Amino acid sequence: xxxxxxxxxxxxxxxxxxxxxxxxxxxxxxxxxxxxxxxxxxxxxxxxxxxxxxxxxxxxxxxxxxxxxxxxxxxxxxxxxxxxxxxxxxxxxxxxxxxxxxxxxxxxxxxxxxxxxxxxxxxxxxxxxxxxxxxxxxxxxxxxxxxxxxxxxxxxxxxxxxxxxxxxxxxxxxxxxxxxxxxxxxxxxxxxxxxxxxxxxxxxxxxxxxxxxxxxxxxxxxxxxxxxxxxxxxxxxxxxxxxxxxxxxxxxxxxxxxxxxxxxxxxxxxxxxxxxxxxxxxxxxxxxxxxxxxxxxxxxxxxxxxxxxxxxxxxxxxxxxxxxxxxxxxxxxxxxxxxxxxxxxxxxxxxxxxxxxx
Numbered sequence: 001x002x003x004x005x006x007x008x009x010x011x012x013x014x015x016x017x018x019x020x021x022x023x024x025x026x027x028x029x030x031x032x033x034x035x036x037x038x039x040x041x042x043x044x045x046x047x048x049x050x051x052x053x054x055x056x057x058x059x060x061x062x063x064x065x066x067x068x069x070x071x072x073x074x075x076x077x078x079x080x081x082x083x084x085x086x087x088x089x090x091x092x093x094x095x096x097x098x099x100x101x102x103x104x105x106x107x108x109x110x111x112x113x114x115x116x117x118x119x120x121x122x123x124x125x126x127x128x129x130x131x132x133x134x135x136x137x138x139x140x141x142x143x144x145x146x147x148x149x150x151x152x153x154x155x156x157x158x159x160x161x162x163x164x165x166x167x168x169x170x171x172x173x174x175x176x177x178x179x180x181x182x183x184x185x186x187x188x189x190x191x192x193x194x195x196x197x198x199x200x201x202x203x204x205x206x207x208x209x210x211x212x213x214x215x216x217x218x219x220x221x222x223x224x225x226x227x228x229x230x231x232x233x234x235x236x237x238x239x240x241x242x243x244x245x246x247x248x249x250x251x252x253x254x255x256x257x258x259x260x261x262x263x264x265x266x267x268x269x270x271x272x273x274x275x276x277x278x279x280x281x282x283x284x285x286x287x288x289x290x291x292x293x294x295x296x297x298x299x300x301x302x303x304x305x306x307x308x309x310x311x312x313x314x315x316x317x318x319x320x321x322x323x324x325x326x327x328x329x330x331x332x333x334x335x336x337x338x339x340x341x342x343x344x345x346x347x348x349x350x351x352x353x354x355x356x357x358x
Contacts, residue, residue: 021069023060025358029080030054032353034149036337039345043338046081050148050351051310051320054078055112068120075112079104086111088129089162091169091190092207092230097162112166126172133184133213134228134239135165141224141243141256143273143284143308149324149337149349150306153290154241154258154269156334161237161262163188163209163230180218186211190231205231211239220247235263251276254286267292273306281311284322291332300332308351316358322351 032050036043048054057075064070077086087104088111090096102109115128144150155164162168167188175183190207198204208231215224223244230237243256252275260267273286284307291301308322325348326334328341335341336349 021061021063027056028052028357030355032351034337035350036339038335038339038341038347040342041340048079048081050353051355054080071117073113073115074110076108076110077112085109092162123176124174129168130170132167133211133226137224137226137241137243137256141254143275143286148322149351150308150322152271153288153304157260157290158262158265158267158292159260180216183214202233237262265294284308295331298330300330302332302334303327318355324349
């Protein structure tokens with residue numbers, strides 16, 4: 001149950017003339033014991049976010065009348081195994097991450113989302129740091145929600161840039177729901193100096209990009225397409241994916257395909273999996289593959305199979321376990337849960353954990 005904060009008295013004491021219609025504190029604390037095994041090195045960790053990403057957030061909405069509202073959302077990632085805040089990025093480039101001292105060793109940063117919005121019959125306009133349209137299909141149509149050792153291989157891809165999941169300095173627009181149709185358009189900025197004064201003028205547009213997503217959800221069906229492009233002097237990054245889900249009642253079938261370009265390197269991937277309700281819990285299963293043309297010979301390829309179970313102790317508390325194994329070929333060397341493995345070798349991983357939300 002999410003708790004409403006009684007913050008209005010503090011605002012009044014500060015001379016606030018108006019109040020939010022609602023302000024909410026929310027969060028998730030997810031702790032994981034994670035084992036990883038590889039041909040060249042194994043690892044055991046107490047880590048986090050094996051089922052849901054750990055977070056602490058604040059959100060609020062004000063009714064402006066006439067069907068309009070204003071809202072804010074501040075959400076910080078938490079690495080609860082060691083108490084750190086999660087890393088963020090200021091400009092969608094390497095210089096806005098760890099190089100600039102934002103590497104996850106600091107206190108809380110609102111890295112997951114920090115936005116202010118205006119919404120109405122026209123849809124929603126959202127400004128700030130937010131999820132990118134190109135990410136949503138990978139996580140929504142992954143039985144493991146891109147968390148933990150079961151995460152789809154299509155996310156562990158050649159796209160390692162700062163906008164693969166979220167983008168800073170973004171301007172977003174969300175369509176109003178029209179029947180089952182939904183959509184998102186986003187533009188984001190690297191905020192570099194223009195070429196006339198930039199000491200390296202070819203980097204003027206680094207970190208600038210756009211993405212869009214269009215989908216349809218009605219009854220048991222949900223399907224969506226997304227595409228994006230982010231500019232970098234070293235080569236533009238492009239992502240395109242298509243995903244879908246169908247609820248048969250006894251199980252939900254999920255699948256997606258992806259196509260990535262990072263400069264001169266291309267990557268292709270796919271996933272098929274499902275969610276099967278079992279009493280108070282749910283079985284999760286997925287098979288995913290990703291391959292690139294980065295090698296001189298046959299395309300390096302990694303295939304992962306993952307099987308997990310979540311048991312809900314209550315509406316807010318769950319325990320879970322996941323086993324995954326990845327097989328590498330043609331020079332690939334993907335490894336799980338922090339292990340290391342040689343090219344063309346396999347790696348396995350195992351998670352067990354508890355998630356509590358509030």
